[in-house]
Amino acid sequence: xxxxxxxxxxxxxxxxxxxxxxxxxxxxxxxxxxxxxxxxxxxxxxxxxxxxxxxxxxxxxxxxxxxxxxxxxxxxxxxxxxxxxxxxxxxxxxxxxxxxxxxxxxxxxxxxxxxxxxxxxxxxxxxxxxxxxxxxxxxxxxxxxxxxxxxxxxxxxxxxxxxxxxxxxxxxxxxxxxxxxxxxxxxxxxxxxxxxxxxxxxxxxxxxxxxxxxxxxxxxxxxxxxxxxxxxxxxxxxxxxxxxxxxxxxxxxxxxxxxxxxxxxxxxxxxxxxxxxxxxxxxxxxxxxxxxxxxxxxxxxxxxxxxxxxxxxxxxxxxxxxxxxxxxxxxxxxxxxxxxxxxxxxxxxxxxxxxxxxxxxxxxxxxxxxxxxxxx
Amino acid sequence: xxxxxxxxxxxxxxxxxxxxxxxxxxxxxxxxxxxxxxxxxxxxxxxxxxxxxxxxxxxxxxxxxxxxxxxxxxxxxxxxxxxxxxxxxxxxxxxxxxxxxxxxxxxxxxxxxxxxxxxxxxxxxxxxxxxxxxxxxxxxxxxxxxxxxxxxxxxxxxxxxxxxxxxxxxxxxxxxxxxxxxxxxxxxxxxxxxxxxxxxxxxxxxxxxxxxxxxxxxxxxxxxxxxxxxxxxxxxxxxxxxxxxxxxxxxxxxxxxxxxxxxxxxxxxxxxxxxxxxxxxxxxxxxxxxxxxxxxxxxxxxxxxxxxxxxxxxxxxxxxxxxxxxxxxxxxxxxxxxxxxxxxxxxxxxxxxxxxxxxxxxxxxxxxxxxxxxxx
Ligand SMILES: [Zn+2]
Ligand SMILES: [Zn+2]
Numbered sequence: 001x002x003x004x005x006x007x008x009x010x011x012x013x014x015x016x017x018x019x020x021x022x023x024x025x026x027x028x029x030x031x032x033x034x035x036x037x038x039x040x041x042x043x044x045x046x047x048x049x050x051x052x053x054x055x056x057x058x059x060x061x062x063x064x065x066x067x068x069x070x071x072x073x074x075x076x077x078x079x080x081x082x083x084x085x086x087x088x089x090x091x092x093x094x095x096x097x098x099x100x101x102x103x104x105x106x107x108x109x110x111x112x113x114x115x116x117x118x119x120x121x122x123x124x125x126x127x128x129x130x131x132x133x134x135x136x137x138x139x140x141x142x143x144x145x146x147x148x149x150x151x152x153x154x155x156x157x158x159x160x161x162x163x164x165x166x167x168x169x170x171x172x173x174x175x176x177x178x179x180x181x182x183x184x185x186x187x188x189x190x191x192x193x194x195x196x197x198x199x200x201x202x203x204x205x206x207x208x209x210x211x212x213x214x215x216x217x218x219x220x221x222x223x224x225x226x227x228x229x230x231x232x233x234x235x236x237x238x239x240x241x242x243x244x245x246x247x248x249x250x251x252x253x254x255x256x257x258x259x260x261x262x263x264x265x266x267x268x269x270x271x272x273x274x275x276x277x278x279x280x281x282x283x284x285x286x287x288x289x290x291x292x293x294x295x296x297x298x299x300x301x302x303x304x305x306x307x308x309x310x311x312x313x314x315x316x317x318x319x320x321x322x323x324x325x326x327x328x329x330x331x332x333x334x335x336x337x338x339x340x341x342x343x344x345x346x347x348x349x350x351x352x353x354x355x356x357x358x359x360x361x362x363x364x365x366x367x368x369x370x371x372x373x374x375x376x
Numbered sequence: 377x378x379x380x381x382x383x384x385x386x387x388x389x390x391x392x393x394x395x396x397x398x399x400x401x402x403x404x405x406x407x408x409x410x411x412x413x414x415x416x417x418x419x420x421x422x423x424x425x426x427x428x429x430x431x432x433x434x435x436x437x438x439x440x441x442x443x444x445x446x447x448x449x450x451x452x453x454x455x456x457x458x459x460x461x462x463x464x465x466x467x468x469x470x471x472x473x474x475x476x477x478x479x480x481x482x483x484x485x486x487x488x489x490x491x492x493x494x495x496x497x498x499x500x501x502x503x504x505x506x507x508x509x510x511x512x513x514x515x516x517x518x519x520x521x522x523x524x525x526x527x528x529x530x531x532x533x534x535x536x537x538x539x540x541x542x543x544x545x546x547x548x549x550x551x552x553x554x555x556x557x558x559x560x561x562x563x564x565x566x567x568x569x570x571x572x573x574x575x576x577x578x579x580x581x582x583x584x585x586x587x588x589x590x591x592x593x594x595x596x597x598x599x600x601x602x603x604x605x606x607x608x609x610x611x612x613x614x615x616x617x618x619x620x621x622x623x624x625x626x627x628x629x630x631x632x633x634x635x636x637x638x639x640x641x642x643x644x645x646x647x648x649x650x651x652x653x654x655x656x657x658x659x660x661x662x663x664x665x666x667x668x669x670x671x672x673x674x675x676x677x678x679x680x681x682x683x684x685x686x687x688x689x690x691x692x693x694x695x696x697x698x699x700x701x702x703x704x705x706x707x708x709x710x711x712x713x714x715x716x717x718x719x720x721x722x723x724x725x726x727x728x729x730x731x732x733x734x735x736x737x738x739x740x741x742x743x744x745x746x747x748x749x750x751x752x
Pocket of ligand 1: 162163164166167208
């Protein structure tokens with residue numbers, strides 16, 4: 001992987017760059033649609049490619065490991081071939097999902113023992129096994145196996161957990177040294193900064209992570225319930241430490257406003273289930289605020305979903321028609337809302353990039369943040 | 377509406393024709409995808425238009441009357457504008473759905489009183505109210521309000537019901553005389569033959585229906601559980617009576633084999649939920665038989681869903697990938713299977729038309745019927 005930092009905004013820390021991998025280039029800042037089980041829910045690959053048009057999507061190791069499992073992915077020749085997506089893919093390490101299993105997992109220094117949410121079978125995730133799983137899934141960017149702490153988290157637990165994440169990082173890297181690529185293209189590895197909402201821990205973790213000199217660096221354990229101001233404060237602490245010449249990925253963030261504010265703080269990569277999950281609940285993001293399409297007020301509003309036409313669905317369908325589909329529980333409603341939201345998110349990061357390169361990012365960002373903070 | 381009968385097969389009764397309405401032409405034989413609630417479930421209008429490409433789709437009066445209701449459809453300027461589909465639409469009369477309500481409806485000479493399956497509210501469908509509802513929905517072809525008898529049905533009930541359907545037909549036609557079109561295009565009206573599985577009743581009903589000289593004629597009350605042989609026998613009885621110069625519509629039929637056999641008996645129009653409903657359960661129709669994609673055998677079959685590529689989904693996705701989507705209950709699986717099945721059904725009727733015009737329909741039909749009668 002190579003990363004070209006094309007421009008850094010002089011008024012903020014915002015950056016425009018370009019990542020190059022064996023599956024093509026990724027223009028940053030980028031938002032990565034979440035394709036948990038080798039599908040971005042309710043979206044055809046053709047729509048993803050031609051209409052939403054992201055350079056990279058995300059897959060979840062925990063889910064892909066359980067189903068279809070790596071044996072099928074290996075027979076298919078990797079996840080790109082399995083799902084017919086020939087652009088970039090990033091996989092998380094499964095850590096986040098495993099910790100969500102609450103009473104059905106046990107964390108030790110060795111790793112995590114957990115019970116499958118599907119059939120109750122027992123499995124072991126360790127830094128070593130997860131690296132092999134991520135090799136076999138075959139994403140272009142693979143994430144370190146870390147512990148993601150909850151919010152709030154007491155200082156002692158956050159500190160101990162962070163150090164274990166650092167030790168696990170060393171084990172991941174040692175394992176990868178002995179582990180050839182499963183397919184005929186290379187994979188980049190990103191370590192993850194933890195430290196909860198403690199500035200000193202975040203700084204310490206960022207220094208440790210920066211020290212391993214990986215292809216890119218990620219910030220985990222945020223967007224887990226903390227106020228946005230705390231999230232921004234943590235981002236600010238770590239971007240001050242992280243090297244400029246490597247891409248920075250803020251995991252699991254967030255709303256359109258969160259994304260713009262974090263771009264301003266020097267983040268290059270984002271992922272979040274919000275545009276897709278909220279779409280399935282009838283919530284649309286627009287440049288002028290959010291729409292709850294289930295609201296009765298849209299019942300006889302025959303105007304286009306969004307005149308901005310980020311993707312073709314925006315002018316193909318009216319608000320009244322989309323409201324009807326949600327009211328009668330027709331899945332087409334969820335399909336339309338998902339494409340709209342992803343189209344908007346991708347437009348937003350592309351537009352941010354344009355303004356960074358044009359030199360007026362700060363005023364554009366402030367205007368957008370104000371404008372998007374409404375309910376229509 | 378005009379109907380040009382272009383060719384009648386000399387070896388069978390199969391016909392190739394062309395219907396012309398204010399919303400364009402319909403090449404027959406045709407299969408009409410079912411769009412119950414102003415959406416063909418899980419299919420975008422763009423996919424319907426550009427990939428599946430039917431000249432006409434069907435809407436259900438019962439469902440559209442309840443939601444979004446005719447007040448919204450009228451404000452929208454009719455169903456075509458509401459759902460953004462500018463080709464032909466046909467609406468049934470709601471009769472079939474109302475009778476399915478079993479204990480929640482009461483049939484009298486006046487009409488049917490029923491309880492909404494949504495909120496339990498009481499409603500009246502009479503020949504007169506249904507004609508006004510169909511005017512206001514605004515389809516290009518509207519169906520008479522009839523009673524659809526169950527299978528099996530005793531002779532006495534079938535006979536009385538048939539005569540009531542005839543009296544209701546007269547009331548429909550008298551009502552329509554006084555009822556201007558709601559929108560700026562015309563509507564054609566099709567009466568419906570009943571008579572259960574009794575040849576004498578079917579013949580009598582066909583004579584009555586032919587006598588009203590409508591734009592087209594329909595056969596109802598079949599494909600309600602009777603053996604295919606009984607269905608074919610009834611079709612044969614009525615097509616012997618119906619005028620050649622009007623299109624013939626066999627309601628609610630059926631499997632690909634049912635469709636080819638009924639084309640051979642002189643039917644021009646079909647509709648059925650089978651390709652869409654079965655798709656959502658993981659059943660694919662192909663020219664070589666049916667596929668249950670949930671079967672474990674497809675788990676590592678990375679070949680295209682269907683090399684025939686009726687629509688782009690057939691070669692975009694593999695069987696193994698589609699099987700995975702069904703296994704993990706991802707809605708994209710249902711979207712893919714629906715497009716495949718509708719693409720196949722439309723290919724099948726277009727192909728039938730080609731063979732009718734080429735003069736080799738019978739041998740092609742016999743070959744296809746044999747070939748499709750398999751489980752892959
Ligand atoms: Zn440490
Ligand atoms: Zn009669």
